Amino acid sequence: MERESCCSSKQSDQTFSVIKENDSSCNNQSEDIETDCCSNSGNSEPAEVNIQGEQQEYRISGMDCPSCALTIEKGLNNVNGIEKATVHYNTGKLKVVGKVAEVEKVVQKLGFTAEPINHSKNIKTYHVEGMDCGSCAQSIENHLNSVAGVANASVSFSTGKMKVDHEISVEDIVSEVKKIGYKAIPIEGRAKETEAKSHNEYRPIVFSGILIALGFIGSFTILSPIISTLLYAIAMVISGYKPVKSAFFAVKSRSLDMNVLMSAAAIGAAIIGEWFEGATVVWLFALGTALQNQSIEKTRKSIQNLMELAPAEAWIKVGSELKKKPVEDIRVGETVIVKPGDRIPLDGDIIEGETSVNQAPITGESIPVDKNSGDSVYAGTINESGSIEVRVTKLVEDTAIAKIIHLVEEAQEQKAPTQAFIDKFANIYTPIVFALALVVIVFLPLFGFGSWGEWIYKGLALLVVACPCALVISTPVAIVSAIGNAAKNGVLIKGGTFLEKAGAIKAIAFDKTGTLTEGKPVVSDVKVITQSEHELLSIAFTLENYSTHPIAKTIVAYAKEKQVQVKQGQLFKTITGKGVQATIDGKLYFAGNLKLFEELNVPLDAMKREIQELQSQGKTVVVIGTETKITGIIAVSDSLRPATASALKELKGAGVDEVVMLTGDNQGTAKRIADEASVTRYFAELMPEDKVNVIKQLRSEGYHVAMVGDGINDAPALATSDLGIAMGGAGTDTAMETADIVLMADNLEKLPHTMKLSRKALAIIKQNIWFSLIVKLIAFVLIFPGWLTLWMAVLSDTGAALIVILNALRLVKFKE
Known part of the structure; x- marks a missing residue:
């Protein structure tokens, strides 16, 4: 198979793993040398990095599109002492290797918030009340760091938070802080913190919106133009402080993100006297960003909710x-x-x-x-x-739910082929449009095609339109939502690549034993001739009770289920390859195959045809009788799982054209199970290498093929297929590690939901991409006649991004 960025690489050792997308990194040797260090977009193999420094993970707040992640990466990778910084937009996580002391400050300068992820059970976070300056924070730090049992204390005045790595009790920490005149309150949960942060984020937006409204209304009444302009300017400072600050550090780190484009447009509008337009641009941008942040946070809650499932104490x-x-x-x-x-x-x-x-x-x-x-x-x-x-x-870190969380987070960090392509497109598109805007602003009026004011305004509108926010966010939010939905329903999808592949699957091949069937024999038929069924089972129970053969164990279990009593038997003997014998109630009885009774010369005419009929159906027949006659027969077979038939029927309704069964069993058994399960085609008497050939045959017929098995015995076929699906991941570590998709329950009920979810995700991704492109195209067309105002340009960009996110969020609630 061809190797794709961020997709499954089918290894020759018959396992397959996720090729994680790496980001290139740089290690600045001097503060005087700046190296442009971007994340690898998949064009080439990432360079090997000798990572030896300190490693730390952070949760990033404030990112509203993947370009923000790129800005943070570039900013951090240019910092002396940081060996590698990788930001995963989908999960909102930052991973840093090297000197991590300056990470939070650098990220804050870029306009975002970095909060270290607590990997130590001793690190706890507190709110501190009563601080009114930075020296207060320093005082608390100095005091706590001198307390026995405190490894490290860090206090942030700006956030009012204190992080303490301590072995003493929470009450002791609160008491120590109280001693020096402050109040420390343990943070109970991230939800409350997020809620408070959300309210604080909207306050300046509301205030600046009121100022803009007052200035606009005042321009039609008694307010002088100067006062209206002053109100607009104050509103611009309040709403624009953060994006302008972020834009400064983005330019410094050689990143051209939406903060740069939007800030340039707003400042340009103010320079040419369009204060209302400039203030409206900044306000709409701030509002859109806040709404996007709030919406995107919902897509991450599926994993946060998983983390909260297991209790903290026991x-x-x-x-x-x-x-x-x-x-x-x-x-x-x-x-x-x-x-x-x-x-x-x-x-x-x-x-x-x-x-x-x-x-x-x-x-x-x-x-x-x-x-x-x-x-x-x-x-x-x-x-x-x-x-x-x-x-x-x-241990807590090795539980099934811990592994699910880890695998889902890894899946959300990986880019699907569509997302990787769009990111590359955006990286080319944005600089081109930025350059085009400069041409419009400078060269067109210079060559007399119109006034400077007219073309500068149009160029500024073009700058806003250059933001590819809605486009680059169209795919990752949909993928994160779909993967979260699947995880909630007991299905692990290892990444966007496999979600996209599942949406294109047209043929699914199933291993029979243990996948379509229970994988263990059960009694299917009991035929009696000369005695009652209860008597026949009692004799069979007695004969098979001392045998260790799987068929014997099945008959014993069935007799116990029917509450049959065992008889007194003597002189038990195993007849190798044929059956068993024992004396019961003074009479010699046998239980075995047809060959045993043929050798005993027992008349078989009455039952031989019925025995052969049962054998032709793939059932194993145990004959019960004496030296002179057959008293009955018991047929044993592997039974279909209860949910198999309905699941396969739903798959056909979900757009899967071919449902194929692969088995090493004989034709009779294969046909019986195939008829019961209603599969489209079946292949019997297969060796493992034959299953691989069947997968290749299906692919040669033009199908995208998925293989469903246990992840171990069917490894060659799983590796050959386009998509490997393993069952029963909750009880099997190997299945979780090797498959592209894992059904956590040991049944097929969730497979139709997975197929429908993946197809829905592909449909929404296409809708989002086309919607984003059409909105951009319309905006471009409206710029040059002068019909597109600056605030309309911002509304088209942030509004489109918000609509794309909300459309993708439908996948969170998607049901069968």
Whole structure:
């Protein structure tokens, strides 16, 4: 297969992994030398970087399009001592390697906020009240850093936040801060902080909007033009301070983002005396940015909600006592007590009690699953009924939900082919339009095509139109929303590449055993001749009870389910390759295959045809009888999963043309399962390499092919297909690591939803791209006749971006 940026590379070792998109980096050797350091857009292989410095992750606030991420990257990569800075717009995360001391200040200068992600359980964040200057913050820092049990304290006066790495209690920290005259309040959750930040963000926008309205109304009444202009100027300063500041640092780091374009347009409007236009441009831009930030935050909440599923503390059993401990401190092998209605804190096995567990947060299953002693349970799932004792099998960082969060965040950080193409397009488009605007402003009036004022105004409008915000945001928001939706429904999609591929799939090949079927034999038919069914099962139970053969175990389990009692047997003997015998109630009985009874010369005419009919259906037949006659037969077969037939029917309704079954079983078994499942085609008696050939055949027929299997045994076929889908990821680490898409529950119910979701995502991405391009084209056309005003240009840009985001957000709520 061809290698694509950010997509699956099918390895020769029969596994496949995600090729993560790397960003090029630079390591400035001197403060006097500045190197233009941009993120790699996929045109070439990224250079190897010798990363040895300190590593830290940050959560970035204030980004409203991918160009903001590029600005931050460039700004940080130009800082002496930073080896590598990578910003992932989709997840709002910054990863820095090198000297991280100046990161927050540099990001703040660029107009954004960087908050270190708490990787240490000892680091806690507090609000501090009572500070009225920077020296107050310094005083608190100095005091706490001298307290025993405090590793480090950092206080920000501007944000009123304090981060403390401490081993002593929260109450002790609050007490120490109180000693020097201030009040420290622990931050309970990021939601409240975000809400407060959102309110603060709108205050200057509302105030500047009032000033613009007063100036506009006053221009028609008693206010002098000077006062109206003054109101506009104040409004421009209030709303424009942040974008102008960001634009300054963006230019300094050689980045041409929307802050630069918008600031140039607003300042240019003020220079030519269009104060109302300039103030309106800045205000609409600030409002649009705030609304975009608020909307985009919703797309990230799917992962934040996952993080909050597992409880922070758990009751553990120590001898005969119960003790509450943070989940981070609980080790493998400890016993956790989970009461009815509580969430299970860690992955483990039930050692006492029985209950039903709502596994929807992990697997997407809508119906609670019954759990008994010996069954596995997962962190974040809900204990519905009985109290249970769980032996912990995984640490908090290794639980299924922790891996889901990690994989989904990684998926959201990767660019889909469409997104990578659009980013490249925007990187070319923006400088070209910027240059065109300069030509319009300078050369057209210079050669006498009109007045300077006329062309400067049109050039400024062209600068605003040059912002490709709606276009570059059209794809990533849709992908993040769709991946979040899938995760909530128990489906892991490893990246935008695979989401796009799933939308194009027209043929799906399924491994039979364990995928379409249960993967374990069950009794399908019981035929009696000379006695009752209960008597036949009792004899079969007695004969097979001492055997370890899988078929024997199946018959024993069936007899127990039917509450059949075992008889007294003697002289048990195994007949290798044929069956078993025992003396029951003084009579010699046999249970085995047809060959055994042929050798015993037992008359078979009455039953031989029926036995052959059952065998032709792919069923294994166990004959029960004596030395002189057959008393009955029991047929055993692998059964279809309950949800298989309906899932495959839905797939056909979701646009999949070919549903194919692959199996190593004989033609009879394959035909029976194929008929029950209603697959389009089936291929039987296949070796692993034959399955690969079938996938190649389907691809040669023009289909985009997905392969569904267990992620291990079907590795060659999974690697050959366009898309590998593994089942039962909640219980299998290998499936989570190797497949492109993982169905967390061990069934196919969520596969139709995944196909529909991916097709819907592709449709919305196309809608967004076309809408963005058409709006830009209309704006371009309206500039030159002079019909497009500056505020209309801003409205077309920020308005289009907002509409694109809202359209993509429909994927968050998408249901089957």
